[in-house]
Amino acid sequence: MSNHLSIIRTGSALGMAALLSGCGLTGLTEGSGHVTLRLVAADYGDSDANSSKKYWGELVDAYEKDHPDVTVDVSVYSWNDVDAKVKAMVDAGSPPDMAQIGAYSDYAAADQLYKADELLSVTVQADFVRQLAEAGKVRSIQYGMPFASSTRLLFYNKTLFAEAGLTPPTTWAELAQDARVLKDKGVKYPYALPLGPEEAQAEAMQWLLSGGGGYTPQTLSSYSIDSPENIDTFGWLKDKLVDKGLTGPVAPGKLNRAAAFAAFTAGEVGMLNGHPSLMKAAQQKGVKFGMVPMPGRSEPGKIAMGVADWMMAFRKNGHAKQIGDFLDFVYSDENVLDFSREYDLLPATASASQVMSTTKEDADLKPFLEELPLSETYPVGRTSWAQVSALIKKQIGQAVAPGGDPATVLGDLQTAAGKADIAAGD
Template sequence: MQRRYLGLGAAGLATAMALTLTSCGSGSGGGDAVTLKLVAADYGDSKANSSQKYWDRLSRAFEKTNPKIKIDVQVYSWTAVDKKVEDLVKAGKAPDMAQVGAYADYAAKGRLYSADQLLSIPTQADFTPALAQAGEYQRTQYGMPFGASTRRLFYNKKLFAEAGITDPPQSWADVARDAGRLKARGVKMPFALPLGPEETQAETLLWMLGGGGGYTDSIGKYAIDSPENVKTFEWLRTELVGKGLTGASPAKLNREDAFAAFADGDVGMLNGHPTLMKQAEAKGVDYGTVELPGAGGKAKSTMGVADWMMAFKQNGHQAQVGKFLDFVYNEKNVLDFSGTYGLLPVTTSASEAMLADGKYSKLHSFLKQLKNAEFYPANKTSWPLVSKTLKAKMGTVVGPRGNPAGVLTDIQHLADRADSAAE
């Protein structure tokens, strides 16, 4: 979809928008001091690099030039942050901003400002187009991307060499052949397949894309039980899991555990995102990454994941929120956040800066995939329920008694009913 604002580049329009944002009324009166409340997720893996430190540093820098706007940030773990925001909204105490995993339900209920009500035109136009589109609900952008990643196939170079594998796999046939060689060499998990409840929806989509399918069709309708998807999981059940090439029950293996096993040198191959590089390097694992293999060669695309910033209308601080978010999304700050947490920039300017900087070279291959990546259908209010169902059911599909066609059809029917109820 062509972004409606990409053609709006005139300085006069940008100036007009900026003037509108700085002069519009707020809930506290034009000249009064305002405290904006932000609830955010923690991307750190320890207190030393908690996102709280990032936000505190960013807030202090903003407040120096905007003394009448104070920023109060509360950071929560990913296991708690979505529920925290949900509880605040239900209690009538919505924060001014929330940086979480989903936005569509709040947008559908009319609780959010749209991006063009908040951001200057240059800021909104700077979002990577694929991410901006993924943030739309009914063709209006409410979700502002904040932190992104793509997936690649990771492989252990030492284990490959010991098994006599000279080149990383490019097709599923290669994956099965190489996994067989790794198994013969005694590798505990030749291919780690995490279909446990932690992040099943991600691993599921990766394999769907490799098989030429996906969660939705070309017009955005759910296509979970498509012939391509059924064939994908029949192949996994028969050719990978059925032949003992995963080394662990996929239904019981979570992503976190699979990553830890790779860092311990017990995994030959798995699908991973950029943060796995840091884990592997910390344990001295010599790894490589390649584009996702597919049924007949390289996969048609990879999965992209974005987290979302959204702004609630309840407190009426439209102008002040817009001013803060313009600051949050400037090139320097986006690049700083992405580099700190091993994520991909969500703006074109910061992406270009990262690609031009050799110190981020290990992220370049992930970043180059972002523009063509496929995202979860997060613009659907039905997606949280569908995602929850995928987590509960997809692990069994590849087991010895797995029924890919039956399970995928059941999930399709649930998704269709949920979609219809939302209309």
């Protein structure tokens, strides 16, 4: 690993100061025609041993070996900090050449990003999973390049189910019946419903999709948070699960995803929605679990929730040719598979997905891969989504609180979303 990369990717305050004070320094020649590219990336690891710094370091070393005229400086930050770091750099007039973060649409709406087809080869751009490529578009133009993805399945504790004589549910009614039996058996969280501020928008969306609704109509022309389907879904959750005491001792509006996952790995949860990383955590704790598609009203859900993180490239510094060539390398099957396998994530490309769906070492991820073509992502192409998502995280748990009214809460969210939409010009 090059010394220069090792220093940059520490993410220290000194390194950040150097980046912010470096306006106009990107691309300084280290010889005739030499170009330096800056990439800011999120850290998917949970320790120094598996930090994304290692992945990017090895990838950049391999690329620079065959491209001596290009240096790629990578700074890796935690998910708690990386979006704010990029925003600070952009606000300071010194955006990175590339950023791998959680949202892209506000930068695209401000005309600060390259279009994907200005950078990538036709082969690479065409290889993105279709749903993810569509989610990367603002006003029908792709700016966001999906980097990693995930879907959700219903996890259930096999030991608790066996002791209670249960089979995994396929419908909402069966889920409620199973939860009742688990509660009678003394299970702490028969169904864990994390609608707390950490990631309420994810749990809510999974339920809305299974109820035939969602955050936006198929036309994507507006938000539809208070649609009749959505109100019915939250009414069912409140009446059939929460009010009957089947969601555990912590109020759903105060239960965060991390706490729900921790309770599952401690053997205290009968059922909850989870993504691939929960598999490893549960296995490490010795919890025997199964996974099935999210139940629907009268049959298994037909649409799963998909999530993607994004790569984007800023126009200000130029270097479109060099950025495109580097990203073509980033999206090669070898590199995409290495990243996906390291962090139990789904590939953003169809070719890597095909490889993972047929190899024994990736068998654990196959159920999630099967859900990906059936998935729907957040409406990340709407520049108002970041604001609307924040409102959902803060307020939607109130819809199932004692005395709460789903129609009122969802109606208030719809009104706020409409105002955010108009302000953003979506």
